[in-house]
Amino acid sequence: MSPAPDVLARLRERQAADLPVHGGRTLAYVYDSGLAEVDRVGREAVAAYAGSNGLDPTAFPSLLTMENELVGFALRLLDGPDGAVGTVTSGGTESVLLAVQAARDARPDVARPRMVLPSTAHAAFHKAAHYFGVEPVLVPVGPDFRADVAATEAALDDSTVLVVASAPSYAHGVVDPVTELAALAAARGVRCHVDACIGGWVLPWAARLGRAVPPWTFAVEGVTSVSVDLHKYGYAPKGTSLLLHRTAELRRPQFFASAAWPGYTMLNSTMQSTKSGGPLAGAWAVLQALGDAGYERLTADVLSAVDAIVAGVATVPELRVVAPPDSTLVALATDARCDAFTVCDEMAARGWYVQPQMSHAGEPPTIHLSVSAATLPHVDELLSALRASVAAAVAAGPVAVDPGVVDFIRALDPATLSDADFDGLLAASGLVGEASEGLALPERMAEVNALLDLASPPMREALLVAFLDRLSRPA
Numbered sequence: 001m002s003p004a005p006d007v008l009a010r011l012r013e014r015q016a017a018d019l020p021v022h023g024g025r026t027l028a029y030v031y032d033s034g035l036a037e038v039d040r041v042g043r044e045a046v047a048a049y050a051g052s053n054g055l056d057p058t059a060f061p062s063l064l065t066m067e068n069e070l071v072g073f074a075l076r077l078l079d080g081p082d083g084a085v086g087t088v089t090s091g092g093t094e095s096v097l098l099a100v101q102a103a104r105d106a107r108p109d110v111a112r113p114r115m116v117l118p119s120t121a122h123a124a125f126h127k128a129a130h131y132f133g134v135e136p137v138l139v140p141v142g143p144d145f146r147a148d149v150a151a152t153e154a155a156l157d158d159s160t161v162l163v164v165a166s167a168p169s170y171a172h173g174v175v176d177p178v179t180e181l182a183a184l185a186a187a188r189g190v191r192c193h194v195d196a197c198i199g200g201w202v203l204p205w206a207a208r209l210g211r212a213v214p215p216w217t218f219a220v221e222g223v224t225s226v227s228v229d230l231h232k233y234g235y236a237p238k239g240t241s242l243l244l245h246r247t248a249e250l251r252r253p254q255f256f257a258s259a260a261w262p263g264y265t266m267l268n269s270t271m272q273s274t275k276s277g278g279p280l281a282g283a284w285a286v287l288q289a290l291g292d293a294g295y296e297r298l299t300a301d302v303l304s305a306v307d308a309i310v311a312g313v314a315t316v317p318e319l320r321v322v323a324p325p326d327s328t329l330v331a332l333a334t335d336a337r338c339d340a341f342t343v344c345d346e347m348a349a350r351g352w353y354v355q356p357q358m359s360h361a362g363e364p365p366t367i368h369l370s371v372s373a374a375t376l377p378h379v380d381e382l383l384s385a386l387r388a389s390v391a392a393a394v395a396a397g398p399v400a401v402d403p404g405v406v407d408f409i410r411a412l413d414p415a416t417l418s419d420a421d422f423d424g425l426l427a428a429s430g431l432v433g434e435a436s437e438g439l440a441l442p443e444r445m446a447e448v449n450a451l452l453d454l455a456s457p458p459m460r461e462a463l464l465v466a467f468l469d470r471l472s473r474p475a
């Protein structure tokens with residue numbers, strides 16, 4: 001047996017190669033309260049419950065109590081009416097999957113169920129469509145990147161089982177017109193899910209702090225379910241989201257039981273069966289530690305940071321904010337003088353992670369920032385890095401993509417390609433070296449991103465799946 005200190009030292013050594021989780025300089029994937037004590041409480045709670053099994057709430061009643069307390073807090077926060085219920089899931093994707101699955105299974109009379117999505121809805125809905133055979137009907141958004149109500153109305157038909165709104169959308173950070181969308185759904189007796197995975201733990205305090213927040217909670221008539229992630233702006237350890245339903249009846253199809261085998265009768269509220277109690281305990285502990293007042297302060301901090309970033313970006317001629325942010329997400333676009341993907345690389349070289357977003361629906365590539373409370377003390381440094389990165393990107397000029405490679409890739413149908421074809425394409429794209437070179441990722445991603453951006457969406461998906469397949473192999 002290796003001594004524990006050695007094992008843990010090796011673990012920390014490996015972790016050093018990952019993006020930092022603390023410090024407010026990683027502006028996607030992680031959400032940092034900047035409060036070391038709160039993080040410690042969350043971590044210790046996860047550790048204390050790492051071996052507990054949420055499979056059976058009667059065997060681990062403390063988990064059930066914590067779940068009901070988390071759901072109760074969320075329903076009070078989000079204007080849940082009497083009788084509203086909720087479930088803790090493993091993340092936003094699982095909450096979205098279950099909302100779609102429940103909407104489908106509540107309508108066994110519909111042979112070919114459809115859901116109407118703004119084109120800006122999270123990719124988790126496309127995953128749900130893929131898993132559950134619900135056809136996604138995509139509605140283009142308006143010039144303000146919010147769902148188009150009239151176009152949504154026109155997209156509804158007798159097979160529609162769900163209407164979706166985001167509060168806010170991940171890519172542009174704006175809240176859809178939930179009141180109007182929910183009313184359309186209610187008029188047809190259709191469910192309306194509000195995906196507040198990323199904004200749901202910010203917007204209520206933003207409203208209380210006097211910010212203009214359009215209505216989006218259960219206070220809006222016709223909203224039947226809401227998803228909100230605790231592992232984002234709940235600042236909880238990874239692995240928890242909430243799926244809330246207006247009534248227990250709406251939730252019922254989400255539950256699964258099976259007595260069709262000789263073992264224990266399986267009884268699940270989520271997609272998982274055996275599940276660690278760790279994330280739930282971690283989220284509960286962070287909620288106790290921060291409380292309502294703690295979240296209000298963190299919200300004030302993160303919104304101050306967003307305001308300062310928006311004001312700072314306005315002084316950089318080559319940059320613009322794509323849409324005035326409704327919460328904590330900022331999308332930046334560059335003008336013709338510099339390349340957005342190069343700016344991302346330059347930011348990385350300066351110790352900041354910002355996330356490239358590919359062009360979509362005729363809109364150019366953008367740079368995504370999920371701002372955290374912990375970023376507030378570093379906003380000036382962030383803006384300096386951004387100015388320097390833009391200057392470097394202007395100096396570097398446009399990204400050179402081999403037009404021959406682009407033409408070649410555009411002429412291909414990904415559905416007809418073999419594994420060997422993908423090996424060649426991955427090498428040509430620069431994403432993966434030749435077999436002998438192994439899978440060292442390029443230091444700079446701008447060329448790869450530019451090429452992926454020029455590929456069709458199905459080809460981009462296929463290339464990245466092939467890439468992940470090559471990455472995910474034992475040494």
Ligand SMILES: *Cc1c(COP(=O)(O)O)cnc(C)c1O
Nearest residue numbers: 091092093122124170195197198
């Ligand atoms: C993050 C996010 C999701 C998916 O959540 P995961 O926790 O990454 O699975 C869904 N919708 C929105 C709007 C999100 O921001």
